[in-house]
Amino acid sequence: MAGIAVIGAGMGALAAAARLAVAGHRVTVYERTGTYGGALRRFERDGFGFDTGPGLLTLPAVWRDLFVKTGKEPLEECVELVQVDPSARHVFADGTEAALPNASRAGVVSALDEALGAQAGQRWGDFLVRSREAWDRTRRPLLEEPLWPNWSVLADREPYPAVPHRRLLRTRRAGTLAEVGAWELRDPRLAALLESHALAYGLDPRVAPASAAVLPYMEHAFGTWYVRGGMRELARAVYERCLARRVVFVFDAEVTRVLDKDGRAAGVELADGRVADADFVVAPGSFAGLPARGEGEVVPQRSLPSRLTVLLALRGPRPKDAAHRTVVHTQDRESELASLFGAVPSAPALPTVTVLRPDDARLVPDGDHEAVTIGAVVPAGPELPAGRTELVADALVAAAERAVPGLRDRVLWREVRTAADIARETGAAGGAVPAPALAAAGGRLLHPANSTALQGLFTVGGWSHPGGGLPHAGMSGALVSGLIVEGPQFRGSQ
Template sequence: MARVVVVGAGMGGLAAAARLAATEHRVTVLEQSGTYGGKLGELRRDGFAFDTGPSLLTLPRVYRDLFAETGGDLDAAVEVVPVEPTCHYRFADGSEVDLPHDPAAVPGALEAAFGAGAGREWAELMADAARLWELVGESVLQRPLNGVGDLVRRSASVRDLWALAPWRTLRAVGRRLSDPRARMLLDRYATYSGSDPRRLPGLMTVVPYVEQRYGGWYVRGGLRRLGDALFAHCRGLGVRFEFGARVTAVRAAGGGVTLAGGAVVPADVVVSDADARHLYGHLLTDRRARAPRRALARAVPSLSGFVLLLALRGRSPRPYHHRVLFPADYDAEFDALFGPDPRPVPDPTVYVCSPDDPTVAPEGHEAWFVLVNAPRQGQVDWTAPGVAEGYADRVLDVLAERGHDVRDRLLWREVRTPADWERDTGSVGGALYGSSSNGARAALLRPANRSPVPGLYLVGGSAHPGGGLPLVAMSAKIAADLIGPA
């Protein structure tokens, strides 16, 4: 029985703790904050409840497998329900389209909204994405990856490598779509990894493919319930938790970790769910950490997010669980975020999550989570007087300009900025997705799950295979398999 310390109680850390405890390791999770879940946060106030992090679950089977393989039952713990439609999109010209939960119905919806040929073009693009998913879904995303050599060895043929075509961007792939609104819809999936579609590899068409092939899902009561269920499952497996425990150093192999104040927690194995930049840049002095430290210095953190949590009186005449309101000039948003002078986007894309769930708002009211992409703290000083509140007013104005004026319905609002994400999660500048996937190396070659320091492993959104609820759980399985049973 090995002594395992997991640094961080995000979803990747919880998933790793469950898997390791189920194989007879003695597991302690150290979390610097007062709660678990990482970015899967929640705010409750006056009968309203808001998920403050992810609001859509894709690939729920990853969590079903996690529970089943560690002696639990996800569906006995939470209610996972389909979101229908998966998302409602509105464009600057006033046109709209609903993407249905059923993947077979998506081409028809696009055909009806965008005109003849739009559905066929999208279906052809998704057919190619299905082939890419076959190439990367198991062999890359669900196994350890240690550099370009691994990627080349796992490609069965030159044809496979050609299909991956890392030199093509998502924007270049999108030129196959005749309607500019369809291209805009495709570009949006770059933001799922905090990236720029003009630099994101085209193989990331697997993101819309997965969402449409396997559907978008919601956990009744809010996605935070998924975190609650996994935390309770870990406790049932004997995992020990310490909150308010800030790790200041990860020691050499077998040395455990040092806490603020100087106490040492011994460990045979350390699993880090901390941001990889923080781990390699601040917690490790071992000389074997130099190579990943240099690689991370070259990587660009992902964009962040500016969030409004809106408690609204009354009900919307056309409620949607997810809606996206596009600007007229989408490229102007990416210029503002990824250009030489990052700044808050004057006319941003606005994402709204408003679950039709009686448990998240008082009867007859709505809880809206509103997100716009934003530069990281440091690129913009979100703590400067008036910056956050002024931009919050601007986002409400944009909502009104796009047909959703909720200002007269507003009971109260909470504002979350990149500075808040940095403080609460330890991510660099509040980067929501670890490193961006701008460029083939950034997209596929995140820090490895087995570090060059013996006994140290990485999980979570900043490590392979990347950010998002399904991927961080995959990272936990990879790390647990590398460590092996007790």
């Protein structure tokens, strides 16, 4: 039985802690803030409640597996999972709308044909078939296995089976997500639908590899889910599972460095000077005290996104037919991409926004009010001046009103959440939000391995393999646990 120090109480760290405790180890989690959950936080005021991190869950099987492996009570006995249907309503630049059923290829094809015209749905359906092939080729190495030592194979090989395209007397295949949209989907609205999945993670579709097609495929194949009471309830359930497995939590305890004894991790030192010995240390991939990466290790090279979120407390009930999630696409794609990924990134003036309207009585004071969350991607970095932040928030609300007419007239109050809030809660520099690992693109979208140059030190969470997103956080915890329990020979879940 080993003593294990876990730095931080994010979702990946909690997943690792629960699994390691079940394996018989003594696990202590040191969290610099006063609570658990990382980005899965909650804002409450006047009887209203809002998720301030991820608002929906894909691939819930990852968290079901955690609960199966760590106790008798399955996930569904600890939280109420609700399948969101429609999965999303889309409002395109030309005003066309489409509501896409959850986890139904035939339903999505029919909905797109009806909304966008004959053959549109079929083109999207054919794209999903090709996306599945990319998913099948990359699922294990990018989600279920430790990062391969020969990771460059993943960096150089494009798994998406692009359709040959005749262009300027040459036959080419799409290498980027934008080219997939232009050459295979052949409708600016379908292209916007595709690109919105990349933008949600702060990826530029013009340079994101075609393998990013797995992002819409995951949502299509495994469904979109909500946790009743808000996504923070998932964090609560995982935290309580850790407590039940006798994981010890020390809050308001900032770790400043990992102790190194004879080339092996030996514990942690806290900001107040305390030292805690340990046989293994698990740290966030963004922890400043990690050893330098060795030659040949993955070093991601990309611009880093964050999010700006506007929480709206509204007078008036939620309409019965309101979609849980609506994506309002920008009316000026080039301006949005230039502002997010140009030489000098700035908050987009005309953003693509996601509007979340959960049908959840636990988030409102009564049936005569509604809680709405509006979010958009912005560059990570220093906080904008207060006046500029409010202008960007105004732009988000104005864009959302294309999907919710009369929205501004219903506002009782609003709360604006910025990159600085994300940085304060997660510790990520500039409030950056990590993207999932993706194949191809020369390795830019891979993340460093969970093992490190210091023996006994492992990294977990969105800034290490397999990257950002709730499913990926859960798998990160499973990978770290496997590497500690089974050793370097661990090859992933079966």
